Amino acid sequence: MKPVVRKNIRMALFIILLLSAGCATVYNPATGKKEVIFIDQESQVAIGTEMAKRMEKEYPLYKNARATEYVNRIGQTVARAGDRPDLEYHFKILNIKAVNAFALPGGFVYVTKGLLNIANKDELAAVLGHEIGHIAARHGTKKLQTQLGYSLLSALIFQENNYKEREIARAANTAFNLISLGYSREDEFQADQLGTLYSYRAGYGLWGMLSFLKKLKKMEKQEPSLLKVFLSTHPPTSERIKVVEEEVKKLEQARVSK
Numbered sequence: 548m549k550p551v552v553r554k555n556i557r558m559a560l561f562i563i564l565l566l567s568a569g570c571a572t573v574y575n576p577a578t579g580k581k582e583v584i585f586i587d588q589e590s591q592v593a594i595g596t597e598m599a600k601r602m603e604k605e606y607p608l609y610k611n612a613r614a615t616e617y618v619n620r621i622g623q624t625v626a627r628a629g630d631r632p633d634l635e636y637h638f639k640i641l642n643i644k645a646v647n648a649f650a651l652p653g654g655f656v657y658v659t660k661g662l663l664n665i666a667n668k669d670e671l672a673a674v675l676g677h678e679i680g681h682i683a684a685r686h687g688t689k690k691l692q693t694q695l696g697y698s699l700l701s702a703l704i705f706q707e708n709n710y711k712e713r714e715i716a717r718a719a720n721t722a723f724n725l726i727s728l729g730y731s732r733e734d735e736f737q738a739d740q741l742g743t744l745y746s747y748r749a750g751y752g753l754w755g756m757l758s759f760l761k762k763l764k765k766m767e768k769q770e771p772s773l774l775k776v777f778l779s780t781h782p783p784t785s786e787r788i789k790v791v792e793e794e795v796k797k798l799e800q801a802r803v804s805k
Contacts, residue, residue: 577630577683577741586688588634588653594691595653599637602649602657609640609660621668621751622656622675628748629676629741630683638675646766647777650678652687661773665762669755672746677756680741686734729780739787740794753795760788 572581586594609615615638622638636654641647643659650656656678658671666674681687730738743756752758764784766774781787 575630575684577680577685578737582685582689584685584688584692586652586692591685591688592635592653595651595655598651599655602641602651602655603639607642609642609663611640614663615640618658618663618671618675621672622679625672625676625745625749625751626654626679629679629745631679634682636679636682644773645776646763646773648674648678650681650687652682652685652691654682656682665766666759667755669746669752670759670762671755672749672751673742673755673759675742676745676749677738677742679745680738681730681734683741684734684737686730686738690730732782732786735782736787736790739791743791743794744798747798753798757788757791757795760784760791764788 572583574580575582575584618640619638622636626632626634626636631654634654636656638656638658640663641657641659644661645659646661646665648656648658648662656675658674658678662674663671729735739756739760743753746755747753763774763777767778767784771778778784
């Protein structure tokens with residue numbers, strides 16, 4: 548069979564599977580667009596749970612009850628102000644000196660001890676809002692759909708439970724690797740905008756994200772080793788600052804016009 552014919556058959560099967568799954572386009576308030584998401588919320592949580600197990604196996608948790616409660620309280624407050632408040636969120640701290648934060652599909656958010664050491668309350672709220680923004684916009688889920696597509700969709704729809712579990716585990720492994728490589732520039736800019744919006748809606752300072760990014764900009768010269776991984780998976784900080792400045796300006800104008 549010719550490659551072109553084989554490709555067309557796969558595409559036709561993929562479309563049939565989408566229709567079988569009832570995958571109509573749904574409006575996503577986080578992105579402001581209609582999107583096709585065939586990995587349902589239950590599967591997103593299952594994938595995220597498997598990824599979280601791997602995350603916590605590879606990186607130790609910072610087991611400080613007071614600090615964990617502080618992060619969780621702020622995170623839950625911001626999550627309720629986001630575009631997926633129905634999702635159960637989990638906020639944890641990794642015992643790592645480097646400054647970083649991660650979001651996994653299904654509501655799992657991690658910040659490092661290093662980030663916690665440099666961020667004030669408003670800045671932390673904005674960072675958590677950024678990660679919640681990735682989840683609300685389903686950035687990780689969409690990357691996974693693009694990567695696994697047909698095989699994952701068929702498993703979610705037609706296969707027996709034990710096969711589905713294996714596919715969920717495979718999807719979690721793939722998603723972990725994809726997210727480790729970072730999101731696109733557009734996804735990161737959008738998460739910055741959403742983080743600014745969500746933290747502001749939740750009652751935290753409007754300038755939290757901007758303040759945090761400016762702090763990172765100074766650290767790039769003073770303590771670059773703490774930002775090595777972070778900078779490798781995000782757009783240049785100066786560009787992020789410009790995006791957030793525009794978002795802050797827009798929110799300020801909306802506040803004044805009320």
